[in-house]
Amino acid sequence: MTGQVKEKFGLTEIAEQIGQEPTKTGTAAVPAPVVIDQTRAETQGADKAYYESLENMLVTLPVSTLNSGGTNKFGETFVTPGTTRDRILEGEPLPASLLALDADAGAGNPVNPHKAPKSSTYVTADLFDEVRNATGPLAFSFGHYKLMPQPGAMPTVVKGPIAYPYNGLAATTAGQFRVVSFNVLNYFPVGVELDLSPVSQAEYNEKKARLADAIDDLLKRPDIVAVQEVYNLAVLQDLAATLGGYTAYLQEGNDSRSIDVGYLVKDGVSVANVRQFDRTTAGCDDSGRAYDRPPLAIDVTVAGEQFTIVNNHFKSKGGSGASGACQLQQANRLRDQVAALETAGREVIVLGDLNQFEFEPPLAALQTGSSLTNLWGSAPAEFRYSSHYQGALQTLDHVLVTDGLDDAVADFRYAPISTDYADRYLTNDGHKVADHNPAVLTLSFGAAQPEVPVTVSAQSRCIAGKAYVAVSARNDHTGPVGFEVESVFGAKSFTDVAAGASGYQSFATRQVSVAAGSVTVTATGTVGGQAATTVVTADYPAINCA
Structure with missing residues (x-):
């Protein structure tokens, strides 16, 4: 030769x-x-x-x-x-x-x-x-x-000391509330191109079953699962139906592959005001917008405590995102949104796949100019990682909380169901269903108080050249409830609203335009044999009807 x-x-x-x-x-x-x-x-x-x-x-x-x-x-x-x-x-x-x-x-x-x-x-x-x-x-x-x-x-x-199946999480107890961030890796519907060929029915069924096992069995059915890399609302709703007892929330973003962020919310958890940040704002991501996957916020009420969760999937760390410059811009925008929420009196949980390590500038930026604290350092030291790449265990997924929630943090950890295990190639096994570990936050708000499940929305509308604020409150409970709707333009009471029915009120502002604001809905009913009251706020945008 x-x-x-x-x-x-x-x-x-x-x-x-x-x-x-x-x-x-x-x-x-x-x-x-x-x-x-x-x-x-x-x-x-x-x-x-x-x-x-x-x-x-x-x-x-x-x-x-x-x-x-x-x-x-x-x-x-x-x-x-x-x-x-x-x-x-x-x-x-x-x-x-x-x-x-x-x-x-x-x-x-x-x-x-x-x-x-x-x-x-x-x-x-x-x-x-x-x-x-x-x-x-x-x-x-x-x-x-x-x-x-x-x-x-x-x-x-x-076999070494790592137990299979994973058993590192206990179910929540009375007074605890669990929020999980989980990049589920390309949860796509049948027929959509993925890895050089369309997703088959069998592949879709297996992915769904394995995600359901991860959430149901390995993660012990969290109260809220913030997910990343989901194709659309329909597939997330299908996963919610497979799990049972969850409602799916997702809004489409700008990503060229149509991967979005969304939520699975357990029945009985009061949420409102699902909205995106900076969806159309110009910026550094591949779409020419500030974010390919815009942050998705949701307001939560638990045991009388109110806070906002913001789910994120920053620009990929590979390719044009390797320098971290775009993720830093995204972090600064998000930090400003959090600061505005704090000024308005709200506590905030920022979570998701931020595609940056804990020691890199975007994580520092989020914690400068807001009271956010990254919980990475409070996780058990031996499990401070959410992915593995080229032989190293690393953290790309993070959970940060504002200071008003510090005392409520009972536990934070990463559940290493992706990194620590080989794939058993079982069609219903949640291990290795994705390539990121879920980040698991457990909050404690003292003794659990029954809550009335309710969905509230508020909108600004123009009718005959005048601004109106329309409020809808839906009863998600199994029995009748009462609603008290309050706004700066008046109040309205509803009694004995049936399960699944809604109370609706359109408040006349008697003005051509109205600034952005919020309404408050107090829901009362009987839950588990106990009298229960839940207070939910919903924001409405500014509008000019001239």
Whole structure:
């Protein structure tokens, strides 16, 4: 063979001389594998000269440990030689000995590699599991050395301390209220293009069932789930129906792939005034707007406490978003919205996939000029991460609260159902259904008080050149309730409003224009045998009817 030795994407290869094909002279026996020396692997420099010397050779790794999470969605099992258990976190130097076991050798040659069946060399291993006697060629791709286990010669996996299924969350108790942020990864309907082919009915059914298991079983049915990467309201409503006892909320944004943010709200939770921030504002995101996925806000009333949740999905950290400049602009806009809410007397929870690490400028910007505090530092230290990438556990998903909610924070943690586990390829398993860990906030407001479930909306309208404020209050309870609607333009009472029915009042302002404002609805009824009162406010926009 005659050719030039060169590096292509980091892999050493021989580029054959044109017109001079190599000649096969026979078949040689496969040489015995070279045993990877743990000490040499750990002490090699940043250029990984030791691994370079073994590239394209048959090697054996006698024992290694998963310290970067479970086998990832690409079939990569990142390990370090030896038995030490120590999570590899973003911001820390990657160990020189880090390498991955790669499932490609048993994948066959699928038409669409994005939707290939499980590889026969997929290593089913979770965080801190041990992998023994992994043998195969040592390759290099995507910045890492990779040992390629061969069909029929799979390594042994020794289960470590991470329990499967995940059991790190207890159900909420009386007086507690749980809010979860969850990037659910491409929840698309049947027929929509995803990963080079349309979503099939079977794929859609499996995704829905696995999301339902994650929310219902692993996350213990939170009161509110703020979701990211949902295609439209219809699929979110379908998930709500599968779960039972939830209502879906979503508004379309500007994203070219039509991924949006939304909410699943448990029955009995009082919410109002669902609205987007800066949907049409010009800005730095790919659509030319401030946000491809505009923040979605919702007002919540719990045990007499009122606060606003703002669900976010900032610009991707890859590609044109790598510098973080756009995410910083988005953070500054969001911070200003929060500051305005605080000035109006509201407490705020900001959450979502912010596509920035906890130590980067956008997170600092959110906490400058508002009373927001990032709860990342209050999570259990060993679980402060929400994703894994290139062998490191990292945090892109965050929850921040204003200071009036500080005392109500009973617990904050990330539920590592995505990072810490390999995919079992089960059609109803919530582990690994997405590539982000849910961020779980549990609030405590003292003894639980019964609430009247009600949905309230307010709108500004022009009738015959005059401004009117229209208010609708819907009874979401199973029995009759009463409503007291109050505004600066008058009040209206409704008694014995039937389940599912609404009280409606249009207040005449007697003016050509009206400034933005809010109305208050007090709902009274009997819930669980106890008298209950719920107060909900709803905002209406300014309008000019001239």
